[in-house]
Amino acid sequence: MKNYSNETARNSNRNSIITAFTIWIIFLSMGAFWYFKTGRRFFIFDLPYIGSSIALGILLGAVLPKRFKHYGRRVTQLLVGIYMLCILGFVMKVNMQIESFFFYALAGAIGGAIIHYLPAKLLGPAVFSRGFCGWACWTAMVLDFLPWKTPRNGRYKYLGIIRYIHFILSFILVAFLFFTLSYFPDNGTIEVLAWLSAGNVFYYSAAVLLAYLFRDNRAFCKYLCPIPVLQKITARFSVFKIKIDLSKCIDCGLCERKCPMNIRLLEYSHAGKRILSTECILCNICVEVCPKHAVDISSGFDFGFQEYINFKKRQ
Ligand code: SF4
Ligand code: SF4
Ligand code: SF4
Incomplete structure (x- = not known):
């Protein structure tokens, strides 16, 4: 391993x-x-x-x-x-x-x-x-x-x-x-x-x-x-986007918790998509914190219209 x-x-x-x-x-x-x-x-x-x-x-x-x-x-x-x-x-x-x-x-x-x-x-x-x-x-x-x-x-x-x-x-x-x-x-x-x-x-x-x-x-x-x-x-069409390899991911949630832009990364990965959010600033923090090296920058083409953001819950 x-x-x-x-x-x-x-x-x-x-x-x-x-x-x-x-x-x-x-x-x-x-x-x-x-x-x-x-x-x-x-x-x-x-x-x-x-x-x-x-x-x-x-x-x-x-x-x-x-x-x-x-x-x-x-x-x-x-x-x-x-x-x-x-x-x-x-x-x-x-x-x-x-x-x-x-x-x-x-x-x-x-x-x-x-x-x-x-x-x-x-x-x-x-x-x-x-x-x-x-x-x-x-x-x-x-x-x-x-x-x-x-x-x-x-x-x-x-x-x-x-x-x-x-x-x-x-x-x-x-x-x-x-x-x-x-x-x-x-x-x-x-x-x-x-x-x-x-x-x-x-x-x-x-x-x-x-x-x-x-x-x-x-x-x-x-x-x-x-x-x-x-x-x-134009960011929604970005060639380079973050991608999670589900075969390595253990669902610990650390990448999501550390994301400075509140992106729900796991919702994208479970849907089999790259991180399509136009809020992503490619800061690489999710890549660096993942204990399983499951996150990386990938190249490809997709229409990034889904915004999965972690919003503040009503009190
Ligand atoms: S930090 Fe890595 S292992 Fe943990 S949920 Fe994110 S992608 Fe999966
Ligand atoms: S240009 Fe981007 S990083 Fe700079 S202040 Fe505006 S949103 Fe933040
Ligand atoms: S690269 Fe940065 S902004 Fe984009 S999903 Fe990862 S931690 Fe969030």
Whole structure:
């Protein structure tokens, strides 16, 4: 039995190493594409740096002993999150918040936000689901240091609608400024710094406050952040999703209890499905905690329309 388990772990590590290498190549190729398209040498550094950071985290997760594996993802979060927020944001004055995406989309222009949103939040989730939220978000990079990593209760069923309201209000604000005042805060200007600062002060303070109130590090992601509204459109078709091998699973429930997004993993596995939920952030926590190595990332194609979420029970 022990050898069987070790063999499974070895296979899982080998898959992770192949995934890391594939991601690295994809980001290198994207860097080359944008360089040839725009002629900007910046892209020779930017996308390869992000790809290398992700590949490094996955590699660390594969080779580190079990109790240290989670540091792989944390390393990636910090490398990518600090780079995006501090270097791209505050030093180069490129705003990648959703309002900037709306401004550039309405103007029909290609800017940092468009180049970021296409792979990370619009098209990319069709391949790697909401992996951005698990591995690269600069807000979650801080949230994941807070002490409420495992939500004690289920989710509040209807609070998630606030994410959609937030999304619509942000769009209305940008459309109003753009169409009625012809306002457009271009990257590299002091105005962008103001948007960036105001946006991040709001996001960080709201995110930490919600985490404290709900005793849940990811409460902001579940109830207030507007980004999943976009990601969830394509994430349901994601090629990479979590899968449980029922022949190894002993139904201990640990993966479900540790899932930071309250996903009912076993309901999917008992129905013979991969984890179809668009709430999955591919954080790998379920993979790392499973005592039987029954959970892994798998590739495939399915229509992920079922959302099995553990909601808070009425008192
Ligand atoms: S839901 Fe929003 S705050 Fe949470 S990880 Fe995703 S982008 Fe970041
Ligand atoms: S942690 Fe592993 S063994 Fe336990 S229920 Fe989840 S998949 Fe099954
Ligand atoms: S299902 Fe697994 S990978 Fe997805 S959010 Fe939950 S713990 Fe993370």
